Amino acid sequence: MRKTITVSFFLFSFFCFSQENSLTSFVNPFIGTGGHGHTYPGATMPFGMMQLSPDTRLDGWDGCSGYHYSDEYIYGFSHTHLSGTGVSDYGDVLLMPTNDLNFNNGADEKSGYRAHFSHKNEMASPGYYKVFLDETNIEVEVTVSKRSGIHHYTFPKNSKQIVILDLEHRDKVLSSQIDVVSKTEISGHRHSDAWAKDQRLFYNIEFSRPYKKVEYYSPLGGQGDNPTKAAFEFDTSEGNELEVKVAISAVDEAGAKKNLEAEIGDKSFQQVKSEAEIAWEKQLQKIVVETVNNDQKTIFYSALYHTMIAPNLYQDVDGRYRGMDLEIHQSNDFENYTVFSLWDTYRAAHPLYTIIEKERTNDFINSLLAKYDDGGILPIWPLAGNYTWCMVGYHAVPVISDAYLKGIRGFNAEKAFEAMKHSAMQDKLGLISYKEFGFIPVEEESESVSKTLEYAYDDWTIAEMAKAMGKTEDYKLFSERAQYYKNVFDPETKFMRGRFRNTWFAPFDPYEVNFNYTEANSWQYSFYAPQDISGLMNLMGGKVAFEKQLDKLFTAKNETSGREQADITGLIGQYAHGNEPSHHMAYLYNFVNKPAKTQEKVHQILNEMYQNAPDGISGNEDCGQMSAWYVFSAMGFYPVTPASNQYIIGTPLFEKATINLENGKKFEIEAENLSDTNKYIASANLNGKALNRSFIIHSEIMNGGKLVFKMTDKPSNWATKDEEIPKTEITENLIVPAPFIAKGDVAFKNETEISLGVASDKTDIFYSLNDSDFKKYKSPFIISDELILKTYSKKSDSKSQILSTHFYKIDPNLSIKLETEYANQYNGGGNNALIDGVHGAIDFRTGAWQGYHDKDLKATVDLGSSKDVKMVLVNFMQDQRSWIFYPTEITCSVSKNGKDFIELPLQKIEAEKPSEEAGIKTIQFEVGKNIQFIKITAKNFGDLPKGHLGYGGKAWLFVDEIEIK
Structure with a gap:
C-alpha cells in the first residue's frame, strides 16, 4: 500500500455546512493537492468559470494548479485555476491582503508580500475556502458564484490595510490594464501567454468601502507607465473587515461588470456561500452512496466533486463568449465551455456525464462544435479560446459518438459527423502516413504507436455513428481504419511496437519509456484496442494467451527504463493507474471468462490508489478522469469501450449506491454480504431477475431499476461462460495487416538477410525488388546492393497497403x-x-x-x-x-x-x-x-x-x- 500523509484536520469537523449529514461535508478538497495530483483546494461552482483559490507555488510541474500541499507560503488568491492538469496555466488576477506596501512576490524575496500559513488554520469545502495568514495576522475567506466571487478579509487591529492587485502573477503578460472607475470600483484586463498562447481575460472589482490611497508598480518604472500591479490602502478607522467582489469575463470589461451585477450584486458573503453550498449539495445528490466507512465515503464524494469541476463555463451571463478565432460570439441555445482534457476524460469522465449530466453533455458537444465552427477543427485540448494541440488522438470524436449512440441528441448530428470526419481526414500529426500505410512509421511522427492505436479507436467510434446514421461508405472506411492497431502488433513479442523503416524499432524493451509512446511504455499500450478486444485477443494467440499476458502485466517488475516520465505512477507491476492508458486494463479479465480476477484487481486499485489524504490520488487528477474511474468502479462497473453502450462489471465498494437520474428515475446498486474480504461476486440479479453476464447496458441504467450483488470471499463461477462475457469485435470490412521486415538491416555492409512477416494467419506476402514484378514470399533472401523493397500481404480477396523500404549500403571499409x-x-x-x-x-x-x-x-x-x-x-x-x-x-x-x-x-x-x-x-x-x-x-x-x-x-x-x- 502506498504511503500517505496523515494530518489531524482531515476529520470532518473542518467542513462547514448547516446540515450535519450533507454530502458536501464528505468532500475533502485537499485530496490531490499533494503528490502529483495537481488539484487546488479553493472555491468553485459546479463546472464554473471562476476558481478562486490560494496560490502557493509560482512555477514547476507540481505547481500546475497553483497550489501544493507541501508549501508554506501563500502568494495571493487568483481567480482561475486548472484541476489536475500536467501543464501549467491560469492563475489570473491575483489579490493579496497585507499590512505592508511591497510589490515583490518572488519565491526568493524574503520581504515580499507573500505570507506564511499553517494547514491547521486552513479550511475548505465545496464553494468555500478559509485560511489565516499567520505572518500578517489576516484572516481570508473566499466564496464564489459561477463567474464571480467574494473575498472577505479580517485585518488585525491597528495595522495597515492594503490589498495588492497583481496582473503579472505566473504567466507571461501580453497586455494588461488597471482602470480606476471610482474609489470602490476597479476594472481592466489581463492578456497572457502560457499553455494558452493568447488568453484574454477581463475583470471587475468592487471594494465594500473606498480606498484612501493607491500606488502603482510598472515593470517599465514609474507610477503611471502601464502598471501591472497596484496597492490599495484602506482607512483603519472604518473597521477591520473588508469585502472584495470580483467577476471575470473572456469578452470585455462590461461583460465582467454584468456578470458581477447578475450573480452577486448586493448579496452578502454568507448569501453567496450558502448558494454555492446548496448548488454543490444538489450536484452531489446525483449519486448517493451508503457505507459505514467514512474514509471511503469521503474519497468517493471528493472524487465526484472533482469530476464536476471541469469542463469550465466560458460564457458571460448575456450569452457572449470568445471563440477559437478569438472573436466574440453569441449563444442563446447552449452554454459554452472550455478546458476539455479529452485524451483523459473521454475514457470515463464523459461517459459518467452521459448518465448524470445528460443536459450538460449537450452543452459540452455544442461547445465542441462551436469550436469547430469558430476555429476550423474539433479541438484536442482547448483552453480559454486557444488550441493547445496537447496530447494525441482526436478524442472529441468518441465523446460525440458515445452521446449520440446513447440517445443524447440535443445537437446537430449531421454537423457533428461532418466535424468528426474532418478531424480524421487531416494531413498532420501523422495522419498522412496513417491513411496511406495503415500505421504511423517511427520516422514520420513522434509517439507513433500511441497515435496509431488511439486513431484506430477514434475511427471505430466514427464507424459506429456512421452505421447508426445509415452512412454505408463511411462505415466501411472507418471500420477498416479501426483495425489499423493490427499493424503495430509484433506477433513474436506480443507487444505493440514502433515500426522503423518497416522493421521493428530495436533493440526492444517493453519497459522502456521512449518517443514511440505517449506517457507510457509498450506494456501500457499493448492492451489498447478497446474497439476490438476479440481481435486483439486473436493476435495474442487466444483467450489463454491473452490472460497470461494480462497476468504478466500485473506481476512484472514495477519499474521502467528509458526516459524519466513523471506521469507513470501508481504501478502494480506495469499497470500504471496514475496515467490513463492503463485505466481499462483490470476489466479485461471479464473478456477471458475470469471476472474474479477483475474483481481482485479493481478492489486492490480502489483501496491502494486512492486515499483520504493530500497525496490520495496516484497521479495527475486530469480534469476528473482519475476521479471518474473511482466513481464508476466504486459503484461496481466501468466503461471499457465508450460508444459500445456497455459497462463492464467489476466489484462494488459500497453496500448501496443510488444514481438519481435527470428523468426522475433511480438506478440502485446493492451489495449483500459485502466486506473487505467478500470482494467476489457470487451471484447478481437485475430488477429481480438473475443477471448472469459480467456487463450491463446503458439503457438498463437509464430506465431505472435495481442491480443486486451477492458477495463472497472466494472466486465463484458467476458469469464465466462464453455467452455471459462482454465482447467488442469487428466482424465486417476486415483488413489484412501490412507485412513487416522481421529480419534485415536497412543500412548494411556487404549483405543482409531479409525475413518478412505479418500479424495474420493464412496470409500470403508478396515482394518486389527495384520495381520488379511482385512474387510470393516463401523464405528469407539475401540482398547485397542498395535497393527499394516493396511488400504487401494478401488474404482471400483482400490485400494490405503496399509498403516501400529503402535499403542503404554502407561502405564496407567504413x-x-x-x-x-x-x-x-x-x-x-x-x-x-x-x-x-x-x-x-x-x-x-x-x-x-x-x-x-x-x-x-x-x-x-x-x-x-x-x-x-x-x-x-x-x-x-x-x-x-x-x-x-x-x-x-x-x-x-x-x-x-x-x-x-x-x-x-x-x-x-x-x-x-x-x-x-x-x-x-x-x-x-x-x-x-x-x-x-x-x-x-x-x-x-x-x-x-x-x-x-x-x-x-x-x-x-x-x-x-x-x-x-
Missing part, C-alpha cells in the same frame, strides 16, 4: 567506434547510425537522431585506408524545449595511423542562447590528404541553465550523420 554510450531510446538505428547515410529530420522523436544524455560525443571513424579528405561534416540538433542543446565545442582530429592525431581548429557554438525553435546546425572541418582516422568530440552543454523549465537537470546532445567528403 567503420565507427563510439567511446561514449548513446541512450537506447534515441539510438538512431544502432552503432552505425552516424555513418549510415540516413539523416535526422527536424523532429528528434522520429528516430534517426542519436542522443547522449549528460555525456560528450566521442567517436572515431575509420575509413579503412588512407584517403584524401576534403571535408568532414557533423550535424547537431537543438530543441531546448525538450532539453536538447547544441554542443558548446566540437573538435575534429585526424590521423594516418590511428595513434598520432592532429587536432583541427576548434569549433564553438553559442549553445546557451535561448531559443523556442528547433534547429539543425552543420559543423564542417576542412581536412587534408592521406587520412584514415577521424575523431569527433562534441562537448555536451551539461547543466540546464537557470530559467529553463528543467533547471537542475542535465542536457541532451543529439547528433546525426558524420559525413566524409
Whole structure:
C-alpha cells in the first residue's frame, strides 16, 4: 500500500455546512493537492468559470494548479485555476491582503508580500475556502458564484490595510490594464501567454468601502507607465473587515461588470456561500452512496466533486463568449465551455456525464462544435479560446459518438459527423502516413504507436455513428481504419511496437519509456484496442494467451527504463493507474471468462490508489478522469469501450449506491454480504431477475431499476461462460495487416538477410525488388546492393497497403567506434547510425537522431585506408524545449595511423542562447590528404541553465550523420 500523509484536520469537523449529514461535508478538497495530483483546494461552482483559490507555488510541474500541499507560503488568491492538469496555466488576477506596501512576490524575496500559513488554520469545502495568514495576522475567506466571487478579509487591529492587485502573477503578460472607475470600483484586463498562447481575460472589482490611497508598480518604472500591479490602502478607522467582489469575463470589461451585477450584486458573503453550498449539495445528490466507512465515503464524494469541476463555463451571463478565432460570439441555445482534457476524460469522465449530466453533455458537444465552427477543427485540448494541440488522438470524436449512440441528441448530428470526419481526414500529426500505410512509421511522427492505436479507436467510434446514421461508405472506411492497431502488433513479442523503416524499432524493451509512446511504455499500450478486444485477443494467440499476458502485466517488475516520465505512477507491476492508458486494463479479465480476477484487481486499485489524504490520488487528477474511474468502479462497473453502450462489471465498494437520474428515475446498486474480504461476486440479479453476464447496458441504467450483488470471499463461477462475457469485435470490412521486415538491416555492409512477416494467419506476402514484378514470399533472401523493397500481404480477396523500404549500403571499409554510450531510446538505428547515410529530420522523436544524455560525443571513424579528405561534416540538433542543446565545442582530429592525431581548429557554438525553435546546425572541418582516422568530440552543454523549465537537470546532445567528403 502506498504511503500517505496523515494530518489531524482531515476529520470532518473542518467542513462547514448547516446540515450535519450533507454530502458536501464528505468532500475533502485537499485530496490531490499533494503528490502529483495537481488539484487546488479553493472555491468553485459546479463546472464554473471562476476558481478562486490560494496560490502557493509560482512555477514547476507540481505547481500546475497553483497550489501544493507541501508549501508554506501563500502568494495571493487568483481567480482561475486548472484541476489536475500536467501543464501549467491560469492563475489570473491575483489579490493579496497585507499590512505592508511591497510589490515583490518572488519565491526568493524574503520581504515580499507573500505570507506564511499553517494547514491547521486552513479550511475548505465545496464553494468555500478559509485560511489565516499567520505572518500578517489576516484572516481570508473566499466564496464564489459561477463567474464571480467574494473575498472577505479580517485585518488585525491597528495595522495597515492594503490589498495588492497583481496582473503579472505566473504567466507571461501580453497586455494588461488597471482602470480606476471610482474609489470602490476597479476594472481592466489581463492578456497572457502560457499553455494558452493568447488568453484574454477581463475583470471587475468592487471594494465594500473606498480606498484612501493607491500606488502603482510598472515593470517599465514609474507610477503611471502601464502598471501591472497596484496597492490599495484602506482607512483603519472604518473597521477591520473588508469585502472584495470580483467577476471575470473572456469578452470585455462590461461583460465582467454584468456578470458581477447578475450573480452577486448586493448579496452578502454568507448569501453567496450558502448558494454555492446548496448548488454543490444538489450536484452531489446525483449519486448517493451508503457505507459505514467514512474514509471511503469521503474519497468517493471528493472524487465526484472533482469530476464536476471541469469542463469550465466560458460564457458571460448575456450569452457572449470568445471563440477559437478569438472573436466574440453569441449563444442563446447552449452554454459554452472550455478546458476539455479529452485524451483523459473521454475514457470515463464523459461517459459518467452521459448518465448524470445528460443536459450538460449537450452543452459540452455544442461547445465542441462551436469550436469547430469558430476555429476550423474539433479541438484536442482547448483552453480559454486557444488550441493547445496537447496530447494525441482526436478524442472529441468518441465523446460525440458515445452521446449520440446513447440517445443524447440535443445537437446537430449531421454537423457533428461532418466535424468528426474532418478531424480524421487531416494531413498532420501523422495522419498522412496513417491513411496511406495503415500505421504511423517511427520516422514520420513522434509517439507513433500511441497515435496509431488511439486513431484506430477514434475511427471505430466514427464507424459506429456512421452505421447508426445509415452512412454505408463511411462505415466501411472507418471500420477498416479501426483495425489499423493490427499493424503495430509484433506477433513474436506480443507487444505493440514502433515500426522503423518497416522493421521493428530495436533493440526492444517493453519497459522502456521512449518517443514511440505517449506517457507510457509498450506494456501500457499493448492492451489498447478497446474497439476490438476479440481481435486483439486473436493476435495474442487466444483467450489463454491473452490472460497470461494480462497476468504478466500485473506481476512484472514495477519499474521502467528509458526516459524519466513523471506521469507513470501508481504501478502494480506495469499497470500504471496514475496515467490513463492503463485505466481499462483490470476489466479485461471479464473478456477471458475470469471476472474474479477483475474483481481482485479493481478492489486492490480502489483501496491502494486512492486515499483520504493530500497525496490520495496516484497521479495527475486530469480534469476528473482519475476521479471518474473511482466513481464508476466504486459503484461496481466501468466503461471499457465508450460508444459500445456497455459497462463492464467489476466489484462494488459500497453496500448501496443510488444514481438519481435527470428523468426522475433511480438506478440502485446493492451489495449483500459485502466486506473487505467478500470482494467476489457470487451471484447478481437485475430488477429481480438473475443477471448472469459480467456487463450491463446503458439503457438498463437509464430506465431505472435495481442491480443486486451477492458477495463472497472466494472466486465463484458467476458469469464465466462464453455467452455471459462482454465482447467488442469487428466482424465486417476486415483488413489484412501490412507485412513487416522481421529480419534485415536497412543500412548494411556487404549483405543482409531479409525475413518478412505479418500479424495474420493464412496470409500470403508478396515482394518486389527495384520495381520488379511482385512474387510470393516463401523464405528469407539475401540482398547485397542498395535497393527499394516493396511488400504487401494478401488474404482471400483482400490485400494490405503496399509498403516501400529503402535499403542503404554502407561502405564496407567504413567503420565507427563510439567511446561514449548513446541512450537506447534515441539510438538512431544502432552503432552505425552516424555513418549510415540516413539523416535526422527536424523532429528528434522520429528516430534517426542519436542522443547522449549528460555525456560528450566521442567517436572515431575509420575509413579503412588512407584517403584524401576534403571535408568532414557533423550535424547537431537543438530543441531546448525538450532539453536538447547544441554542443558548446566540437573538435575534429585526424590521423594516418590511428595513434598520432592532429587536432583541427576548434569549433564553438553559442549553445546557451535561448531559443523556442528547433534547429539543425552543420559543423564542417576542412581536412587534408592521406587520412584514415577521424575523431569527433562534441562537448555536451551539461547543466540546464537557470530559467529553463528543467533547471537542475542535465542536457541532451543529439547528433546525426558524420559525413566524409
